Amino acid sequence: MKLLQALTQTPSVPGREDRIRKVIQDYVTKQNLFDEITVDAMGSLIGVRRPRPEKGKASKKPIKVMLAAHMDQIGFLVRHIDEAGYLRLNPVGGFDARNLFARKVRVCTTQGDLPGIMNASGKPIHIASDAEKKKIPEVTEFFVDLGLTGDQVRNSVLIGDMVVLDGPFEEVGNSVVSQCLDNRVGCWALLKALEGLKHHNCEIYAVWTVQEEVGCRGAQGAAYGVHPDIGVACDTTLCCKTPGVPDEDRVSVAGDGVCLHVMDSSMISDIGLVAQFEAVAKANSIKCQRAILPRGGQDGAMIQRSRSGVRTIALACPVKYIHTVTEMTHKDDLESYHTLLTAWLESL
Numbered sequence: 001m002k003l004l005q006a007l008t009q010t011p012s013v014p015g016r017e018d019r020i021r022k023v024i025q026d027y028v029t030k031q032n033l034f035d036e037i038t039v040d041a042m043g044s045l046i047g048v049r050r051p052r053p054e055k056g057k058a059s060k061k062p063i064k065v066m067l068a069a070h071m072d073q074i075g076f077l078v079r080h081i082d083e084a085g086y087l088r089l090n091p092v093g094g095f096d097a098r099n100l101f102a103r104k105v106r107v108c109t110t111q112g113d114l115p116g117i118m119n120a121s122g123k124p125i126h127i128a129s130d131a132e133k134k135k136i137p138e139v140t141e142f143f144v145d146l147g148l149t150g151d152q153v154r155n156s157v158l159i160g161d162m163v164v165l166d167g168p169f170e171e172v173g174n175s176v177v178s179q180c181l182d183n184r185v186g187c188w189a190l191l192k193a194l195e196g197l198k199h200h201n202c203e204i205y206a207v208w209t210v211q212e213e214v215g216c217r218g219a220q221g222a223a224y225g226v227h228p229d230i231g232v233a234c235d236t237t238l239c240c241k242t243p244g245v246p247d248e249d250r251v252s253v254a255g256d257g258v259c260l261h262v263m264d265s266s267m268i269s270d271i272g273l274v275a276q277f278e279a280v281a282k283a284n285s286i287k288c289q290r291a292i293l294p295r296g297g298q299d300g301a302m303i304q305r306s307r308s309g310v311r312t313i314a315l316a317c318p319v320k321y322i323h324t325v326t327e328m329t330h331k332d333d334l335e336s337y338h339t340l341l342t343a344w345l346e347s348l
C-alpha cells in the first residue's frame with residue numbers, strides 16, 4: 001500500500017502532471033519495467049515493453065496493446081488574487097460544491113507549497129438568515145485563505161498555480177480511504193500488473209495520460225501516436241451501494257472485484273473483450289463484475305475512436321464517495337484489478 005499512498009499524496013491536476021509523472025517514471029525506471037520510456041508533447045508518460053515469450057521467438061508482428069490510466073486528479077487553478085490576498089479558483093474537473101466546505105488545501109507555487117483553508121463566501125451559521133443557511137454556493141464562490149497579507153500572497157502565488165484539496169491516505173476496515181483514488185488506483189494497478197507479468201507475447205504500451213478530468217484530452221494524442229490493436233483504459237467507477245441510493249442505481253458493489261465497464265456515456269466496451277476478461281478471471285479464480293455507468297466517461301473513449309477505430313475495454317475499480325477527499329475502495333477490488341490485468345496480458 002506504500003506505493004498507492006505515495007501516488008495519492010502527490011498533487012497533480014490537469015495540465016500540471018509533472019509531479020506524479022516523476023513519481024511513476026522514477027518507479028518504473030527503478031523496477032526496470034520497460035524497454036523504452038518516452039513523454040509525449042502533452043505530457044503523457046509512455047512505457048514500451050517488447051514481447052517476452054515463455055519459449056520460442058517473439059512474433060515479428062505482435063499484438064499491440066495500449067493500457068491507459070489517467071494520472072491527473074480534479075483540482076483548481078488560481079484564477080484571481082484579491083486585495084486582501086484571498087484566492088479565487090477555477091475548477092479543473094467536476095467538483096460537488098457540497099464537499100468543499102471547510103477544507104484544507106495545498107497551493108503549489110513555483111517557490112514551494114503553501115497550506116491554506118477553503119471556504120464558501122458568506123456568513124457563519126450564527127449570523128446567517130434561514131435562507132442563507134439553505135443555499136449551496138457554486139464552486140466558483142469558494143475562496144482560499146492562506147493566512148498571509150495581500151502582498152505576501154502576491155509575492156508567491158501566480159495566476160494558474162495548482163490548488164488541491166488535502167486529505168490523508170488511511171486504511172479503514174477492509175478498505176483504503178484517500179483523496180484522488182480516482183485515478184491513482186488505475187495508475188497503481190498498471191504498475192502492479194506489469195510488475196507481476198512474467199511472460200507475454202504482445203507488445204505493451206503502458207500510458208499514464210494527462211488531462212482526463214477535463215475531457216480525456218491526453219489520451220487522444222497518445223492513442224494516435226501508439227496506434228494500438230487493443231485498448232484497455234484503467235480507471236475507477238461509482239460504487240453507490242450505500243444508504244440513500246436505490247439498489248438499481250448502485251453501479252458496482254465493493255468487494256465483488258474489478259469492474260468490466262460494459263458501457264458509460266463515452267463508450268461501449270468491445271463485448272468480445274468483456275467475454276475474454278471474464279473467461280480469464282474464471283480460469284484464474286479472480287473476482288470481477290460487470291458494470292454500466294449511465295453518465296460519465298473515461299480515456300477508453302479516445303482510444304476506441306482513434307484512427308480507424310480500436311477494440312477497447314474499460315476496467316474500473318469500484319470507489320465509494322468519488323470526487324471527495326474521502327474516496328474509499330475495497331482491498332479485494334485493488335487485488336483483483338492488477339491480478340486480472342496480468343493474467344489477461346499473459347493469455348494473449
Ligand SMILES: [Zn+2]
Nearest residue numbers: 182183235236
Ligand atoms: Zn477517473
